[in-house]
Amino acid sequence: MSDLIDALLIGVKSGLGFQAIFFALLAIGINVHFGYTGLLNFGQIAFAMLGGFGIAISVSQWGLPFWVGVLVGIAAAVVLALLLGLPTLRLRADYLAIVTIATAEGLRLLFRSVSATPVTNGTRGLSAFNQSFIALAPWDTQTRYRILGTSWSGGELWVAVVGWVLVALSCLLVWALMRSPWGRVLKAIREDEDAVRALGKNVYNYKMQALVLGAVFGALGGMVYAVGTGSAIPDQYQNANTFLAYAALILGGAARVLGPVVGSIILLFILQFADTFLRALISNGVIPDALLSSTDVAQIRFVLVGIGLMLLLVFRPQGIFGDRREVMLDAR
Amino acid sequence: MLVGILAAVFAALLPAGIASAEGESVRGTLQTSRSGPIAGIEVTVTDSSGDEVDSVETDDDGRFDIPLPDGAGQYTVSIDAESLPDGVTLGPQGAERTVTVDTGRQQPVNFGLQDGSSGGGGSTIRAVQLLVDGLRFGLIIAVCAVGLSLIFGTTGLTNFAHGELVTIGAIVAWYVNVQGGVPLIAATLIAMVVGAGVGALNELALWRPLRRRGTGLVAALVVSIGLSLLLRYAIQIVYGGFSNPYAEYQSQRAVDYGVFTLTNRALATIVIAVVVLVLVALMLQRTKIGKAMRAVSDNRDLAASSGIDVNRVILVVWMMGGALAALGGVLLGLSDQVQWDMGFRLLLLMFAGVTLGGLGTAYGALVGSVIIGVFVQMSTLVIPDDTKYVGGLLLLIVILVIRPQGILGSRARIG
Numbered sequence: 001m002s003d004l005i006d007a008l009l010i011g012v013k014s015g016l017g018f019q020a021i022f023f024a025l026l027a028i029g030i031n032v033h034f035g036y037t038g039l040l041n042f043g044q045i046a047f048a049m050l051g052g053f054g055i056a057i058s059v060s061q062w063g064l065p066f067w068v069g070v071l072v073g074i075a076a077a078v079v080l081a082l083l084l085g086l087p088t089l090r091l092r093a094d095y096l097a098i099v100t101i102a103t104a105e106g107l108r109l110l111f112r113s114v115s116a117t118p119v120t121n122g123t124r125g126l127s128a129f130n131q132s133f134i135a136l137a138p139w140d141t142q143t144r145y146r147i148l149g150t151s152w153s154g155g156e157l158w159v160a161v162v163g164w165v166l167v168a169l170s171c172l173l174v175w176a177l178m179r180s181p182w183g184r185v186l187k188a189i190r191e192d193e194d195a196v197r198a199l200g201k202n203v204y205n206y207k208m209q210a211l212v213l214g215a216v217f218g219a220l221g222g223m224v225y226a227v228g229t230g231s232a233i234p235d236q237y238q239n240a241n242t243f244l245a246y247a248a249l250i251l252g253g254a255a256r257v258l259g260p261v262v263g264s265i266i267l268l269f270i271l272q273f274a275d276t277f278l279r280a281l282i283s284n285g286v287i288p289d290a291l292l293s294s295t296d297v298a299q300i301r302f303v304l305v306g307i308g309l310m311l312l313l314v315f316r317p318q319g320i321f322g323d324r325r326e327v328m329l330d331a332r
Numbered sequence: 333m334l335v336g337i338l339a340a341v342f343a344a345l346l347p348a349g350i351a352s353a354e355g356e357s358v359r360g361t362l363q364t365s366r367s368g369p370i371a372g373i374e375v376t377v378t379d380s381s382g383d384e385v386d387s388v389e390t391d392d393d394g395r396f397d398i399p400l401p402d403g404a405g406q407y408t409v410s411i412d413a414e415s416l417p418d419g420v421t422l423g424p425q426g427a428e429r430t431v432t433v434d435t436g437r438q439q440p441v442n443f444g445l446q447d448g449s450s451g452g453g454g455s456t457i458r459a460v461q462l463l464v465d466g467l468r469f470g471l472i473i474a475v476c477a478v479g480l481s482l483i484f485g486t487t488g489l490t491n492f493a494h495g496e497l498v499t500i501g502a503i504v505a506w507y508v509n510v511q512g513g514v515p516l517i518a519a520t521l522i523a524m525v526v527g528a529g530v531g532a533l534n535e536l537a538l539w540r541p542l543r544r545r546g547t548g549l550v551a552a553l554v555v556s557i558g559l560s561l562l563l564r565y566a567i568q569i570v571y572g573g574f575s576n577p578y579a580e581y582q583s584q585r586a587v588d589y590g591v592f593t594l595t596n597r598a599l600a601t602i603v604i605a606v607v608v609l610v611l612v613a614l615m616l617q618r619t620k621i622g623k624a625m626r627a628v629s630d631n632r633d634l635a636a637s638s639g640i641d642v643n644r645v646i647l648v649v650w651m652m653g654g655a656l657a658a659l660g661g662v663l664l665g666l667s668d669q670v671q672w673d674m675g676f677r678l679l680l681l682m683f684a685g686v687t688l689g690g691l692g693t694a695y696g697a698l699v700g701s702v703i704i705g706v707f708v709q710m711s712t713l714v715i716p717d718d719t720k721y722v723g724g725l726l727l728l729i730v731i732l733v734i735r736p737q738g739i740l741g742s743r744a745r746i747g
Contacts, residue, residue, distance in 0.1 A: 091732065091736050097490065098490070102684065102728055106725040109718070243558075243561055296569045302562075302564070303561070309557065310562070313551050
């Protein structure tokens with residue numbers, strides 16, 4: 001019983017911690033791409049990696065101030081979005097999907113390669129770039145605080161507070177943009193590209209703007225993650241994270257302002273709860289070691305996400321908040 | 333250079349597969365491509381104060397694994413250069429390596445032995461060698477990707493779970509071959525049957541019901557990503573994170589063909605892939621079901637109204653794609669060992685090949701995959717080996733700028 005409560009509390013902390021913020025920001029970006037504009041971006045994690053490494057490289061390799069690093073990260077993500085959009089946005093949706101997933105994997109391989117080691121420090125990655133940010137916290141970052149039965153270090157709490165403010169501002173921006181004429185054009189592009197073109201709108205430009213905007217949200221997510229973990233390692237930015245963010249978005253409801261946020265909180269809670277509880281059951285011997293060992297638990301979360309994603313798409317594509325009519329997308 | 337890389341790869345991969353002893357050790361493999369594994373060479377380890385820790389001879393596979401009872405620290409590993417076989421010489425760094433072993437780490441040691449088979453021949457020879465390697469790799473991609481392209485052509489589905497069909501084939505063959513003791517050729521046939529079964533299961537249990545529900549193509553694409561995640565990590569739980577070789581054909585020497593060298597298994601890979609691909613092409617061109625496949629790819633409604641049973645054709649495409657992917661998986665596992673995510677890593681190159689050739693066309697997949705394979709291997713002439721996949725993916729983006737419909741695709745498809 002105490003195991004169950006412990007697992008619940010750890011799940012709650014995870015659902016409110018920097019990882020949930022990371023996925024929420026990724027998913028807000030994907031929401032702009034996929035939910036509102038109908039773009040299939042499967043390389044969101046690449047933008048996050050550029051954001052995280054933008055700070056890490058600027059601060060610990062080039063010795064620049066932290067906030068310059070933030071600008072570098074955002075600029076890198078914008079440049080990548082333009083490069084990706086240029087060839088693919090005129091083509092059918094699945095071309096963008098293939099190119100973005102290939103870019104994300106290619107960039108990760110490049111960042112972890114031996115030839116990139118002087119800049120990215122290869123597979124070991126970079127660390128010690130977040131002190132000046134943590135030092136801004138108005139409370140003592142060394143002591144631990146107890147909130148709702150969960151224990152947070154001062155630094156974690158600071159990252160989480162700033163991160164949620166960032167998420168709130170992002171949501172506000174998306175909300176404002178999507179009720180503007182610009183947002184209505186995006187939604188129209190999702191529904192019928194040719195009709196929008198017939199009305200004299202430059203569909204290509206609107207798609208490009210949406211791609212860049214979502215990429216910036218992704219870069220912000222990567223920054224929160226890098227600052228939260230205190231390190232930037234290429235292998236943290238695996239492709240599977242993009243799909244976790246998709247799962248969060250679809251769970252919460254695509255094309256809804258708060259869908260990605262609620263989805264991320266719930267997803268992180270479920271994943272962490274399942275993880276902790278399974279480990280507790282294994283160490284107590286409730287689940288025999290032969291069936292599932294504690295090293296397998298880390299993989300179980302991805303299996304669960306895979307099943308969840310499939311079931312959601314098949315039986316409830318609108319997620320918790322969505323509107324079914326808005327998410328019946330077709331690539332052709 | 334090439335040999336050095338080869339030996340380094342083996343030193344890093346093999347111990348992970350064995351994963352036996354706890355505690356610190358130094359280990360590695362002595363071999364070159366021409367001599368094969370070198371047995372019976374004395375390997376000596378001394379600690380930082382110069383005292384000998386242990387001395388062993390390499391086993392029949394050229395391996396050594398020396399436990400370090402004193403734990404982490406700095407050690408010097410040396411080999412007896414006098415007893416190396418004729419033609420094999422030490423690399424530029426000599427017969428001694430000083431390594432720092434961290435706590436709990438099995439430290440790989442690489443001596444970078446040379447046999448004059450490469451490096452000395454100049455860049456033309458190396459280019460020819462890479463061309464042949466690239467051809468082999470490209471043919472493997474082609475065998476895997478034909479199914480992907482045909483599935484896209486007949487159903488419109490961009491199947492992100494196709495890489496897992498490759499992995500399943502390789503792993504089924506590994507279990508049958510290594511655990512079951514069945515010869516690899518028979519094991520491959522079993523794996524292909526299983527692959528066809530998995531393909532049929534895919535179609536019957538998932539995609540046909542989804543089509544009937546009228547699920548959109550984007551939704552179907554995300555479903556295939558979910559399926560890919562589910563299968564990939566389930567495979568990792570069952571199979572583990574190691575890379576393992578098959579039981580046979582592993583310690584082959586490279587045969588010298590003048591301008592390039594090739595192991596017999598690589599040659600067999602090329603021959604098998606070419607024969608299978610020609611058979612597939614003949615089937616598409618001559619047989620009734622092959623013609624039906626092309627008809628459904630071209631225009632599904634027209635095919636249905638001409639009396640073709642579209643669902644049956646799609647089922648056959650799935651079974652064929654599954655069997656071919658399984659074969660491709662075994663061929664890939666033969667050269668790169670069997671790993672839980674081998675298919676997913678190949679998937680991006682398959683997409684690159686299929687897009688290059690023209691999405692949805694069977695012959696386009698063949699041509700595009702071979703070009704991608706050759707390009708990826710040849711690119712190591714100018715870029716480092718560990719970034720070669722990046723080159724392949726860059727090529728994909730360049731193609732989309734210049735000719736988005738691919739080499740053999742038609743303009744109407746890309747919308």
